[in-house]
Each structure stands twice: as structure tokens, then as C-alpha cells.
Amino acid sequence: MVFGESSLPSSPLASKDCRVCNRRRIHCDRTLPFCKKCARKGVECPGYGPRFRWTNAIAVRGHFKGRSAPDVSQYPQHLIPESQSLLRGAGEDIPAPSYQSGLALAQQLPPSTAKRLLQYYATNIAPLMVWLDSERNEYKRIVIPLAEKDTILRLAVLAISAAHMSHEDCLPPGFSQHAGEAAILMITERVRQMTECNTNDSQIDANGGITAGILAAMLILSNHSLLKSELSHAQSHRQAARILMNSLALKRPPDDDLTIFLKNQLAIYDVLACTTLFDYEHIQHVTLPHLAQQDVPFGDFLKILHNVTLISLNKAQHAKQPEGLEEELKLASGSTLLAAGPLSQTLTKSSRRDFIRLVQAYHHAGMIYACTRLCASLGGQQALVVHTNKLFKVLEQFDDINASLHNLAWPLFIAGTSCCGDDGRMRIISGLCQTLSTNTRFEHYANLSTFLQELWQSSNSDWTLLARQWESKGTPVIAV
DSSP states (O other), rough: OOOOOOOOOOSSSSSSSSHHHHHHHHOOOOOOOHHHHHHHHHHOOOOOOOOOOSTTBBBOOOTTOOBBOOTTTSSSSOOOOOGGSSSSOOOOOOOOOHHHHHHHHHHHHHHHHHHHHHHHHIIIIGGGGSSSTTTTIIIIIIIEEEEEOHHHHHHHHHHHHHHHHHSSSSSTTHHHHHHHHHHHHHHHHHHHHHHSSTTTTTTHHHHGGGHHHHHHHHHHHHHHHHHOOOOOHHHHHHHHHHHHHHHHHHOOOOSSHHHHHHHHHHHHHHHHHTOOOOOOOHHHTOOOOOTTTOOTTTHHOOOOHHHHHHHHOTSSSOOHHHHHHHHHHHHHHHHHHHTTTTTGSSSSSHHOOOOOHHHHHHHHHHHHOOOOOOOOOOHHHHHHHHHHHHHHHHHHHOOOHHGGGGGOOOOOOOHHHHHHHHHHHHHHHHHHHHHHHHHOTTTHHHHHHHHHHHHHHHSOOHHHHHHHHHHTOOOOOOOO
């Protein structure tokens, strides 16, 4: 997890340049708490201390280097392999790093400003996080009310809202970053406290309780990193959320609305992110949707997709034929349409048609992905061409593709990998990726276009080779 703290020096100047000035290779004035050159440039100064992030739940720098997070040795190793680094002895007690600076900034916000940031999340960000936005959107219905009471979750929501807003003149310099870092440090301390007390504490488990609030904060912090295109940080948050979710599942299956919803949200992120990753040990322990209830849109699709990813990395398993895969994906599309039925009742006729097209886009993209990863036969290549044509036809048929674009990142990526050499189609995908990044303000979507441009200019059309290179450089492709 995240450890480490930098203390402010007693002198009026910092001992080193801020990271922005250092990256720009200019002289920093080192004023505290933030440099004035960043302020004059209208840039959010990151300060002078180390960046806080989760890294396999173990500290990687500072006084806490090598120190482990809370002990979860009571859980079976095969279910939470990432926790192996957590099990090494931490040695002597280490004082918890301070989160007071970021917390103080949040507490000093006028109540009207804090309320506006929470409302901004509900209005502008929460709709981007679900397949179908409605009054039943759990981010609006459950997460925001919980954030009004839970300090950690509120910090995470305030951080991402402040970063997503086009103007934040009313906020202190560096507010978004410091609020996010405070949330991470408070999560670390909260988890430590939880592991030291009775893990069956009713306050922790009742109606989702403390752990559900932490899980929600982790997912929001991961989106906060994606917003700024800090891909390695986003991956670390996702992995930390997975560890916590697996730990919860070992105690008891989730039975409250919030935890089930968050597990399904994590499953979407986890499964789709793993389609462009290649670490088999990491991928095989992905969080899968909670299908005990039959109202999980794309739940069956995600399970099929994850199975395809696993088989593609396991040379001992035999590849599936496209005919069998297509039948499975058709059934998954049907289950998604059934699950989305109640949610779609408030939509316009045009929006309902576009949701059907969204399901079709994932069906065809799933077939393209499966054929690329599994089917080397002539039948697989023929199916690849057929479903590529069908996917582009579906993209052309949307009544209002901009309204669905935030849910189309993965199909757009797959479409881009399958149209190398077709100038017209490459222009379509490049334009849609650019619009996706502009409309949502999530900077990581711009990386999809950059990746595809590099692929299209390459002499090798196998996108998995390039994705492996990006992953090895610490900049994984995240089409979520």
C-alpha cells in the first residue's frame, strides 16, 4: 500500500525543486507549500514530497521502504496471491504517515464548496461509471450519501471532482492531489486498524459498512489516476481494491447492495484491463462479477472474456473454435439485455436502440478479440473479418454515439487493432478516441489513440506484441 512521508523543512524554502519544475528543467523558487512558478503558469504544483501510491501493498521508498501492509496471513494464499508481499514481517512498529495536510484542506472548504463538489460528481462523473444512468445509479443513490458521512470516501470524491472540473479557482492550490493522497494514507491506517481488531466487527460488516466505503474510495482513486493518465498508479489502486475484495469474499459472500455493486464495478475494470495485460499469475485471480443475482449487465460477457484471456496465455489449453464462442457470446448478449430491461424503462426510444447497439458492439469486439487471441485457423481468420465489418457497421448505426462513447472504449480499441491498413477506418477510430478523451476529460483515453497510431505505423499488425512492450515500460494500455 502507500507509505512514506516528507516533513516540511524549518527553513522558508524547500530543499529541492518541485516535480513540475524539475520535469520542465527550469529553476524552481522552492516556496512553501507550493512554488509560485506553477501558480503563475496555472499549473497545479505537486509540492516537494514523494508521490503516494499503492504498489503491491508495500512501501517502495522513504523511511517505510520494504514495510508491509496489514497482515492477512489468515487467508488462503491461492485466493489472494498478490498478498504474498503483505505477509513478510514488518519488524518494529512504524508510526503512520501524516495525512493531516490534505485532510485540513478538505475541512477548510466552505460547506457550499464541498457540497458543490459532491454534486458535481453525482452529475458529471457518476453517469460515466455505469452502463445505464438512471435514478438507480448506485454512485448517486448510495456512494454520495455515504461520502457525506465517511471522511475517506468524501476525500476521494472531492479529489476527483476537483481534478475533473474545468475551473477550480475556488479551491486551494494542489487541492485535488493533496486530498487524494490524504485519502490513500487514511485507507492505509484504516485497514491497519481493521486487521488489529476483530475482523467480524459488526461496524465493519453491517450493510457494507467501513470496508464498502474503503472499496468505493479505492475505485474512485483509481479513476482519479486515470483522469490524469497516471496509468501505473491506477493499476496499483485496482490491485489494492482486488485484494480487499478478495479478503471480504473469504470472510463471507457480499450480501449488501453497495458491496455487490462495487464488486461488479471492480469486475468490469479488472476483466477489461486484463485483456491488455500479460501476467498470467495476476490475471488468473481477477475479480469476476457477482452473478448470484440475474441483474448484472455484461456479467456473463465478462466471464467469457476473462476465460478467453486465460486460455490465450495458457499454452497447455486448446483454442476454442469461433462457432462455439459466438454462441456463448450471443447468450451473454441476451442476458445483458434482460438484465438492463428495468433500467432502460426511463430511456427514450433512441437511447434504448443505442444500448442494444452497445451490446452488439461488445459482442462483435468480443469475437474479434477471441479470434485474435485464440483462433489461428482459417475459420478464425474468416470470423475475424466478418465481425470486424459488423463492428464498424454497428458504430455507424448509433443515433447518438457521443452519449454512449464513455462505454465504448474497449470496442473502439479492439476495432482499432483490427483495421490496420484501412485508412478510412483508422480515421474513424482515431477521431472517436479523440472525442472520447475530450468529452469525458479522462486523459488516459488519449493513450488509446497514441497506441493505435504506433500500431498502424508498425510493420507488425499483432497488437499484443506492442501491448507487451507498453506494459514492460510501466505504461499499460487501459481501454476501460
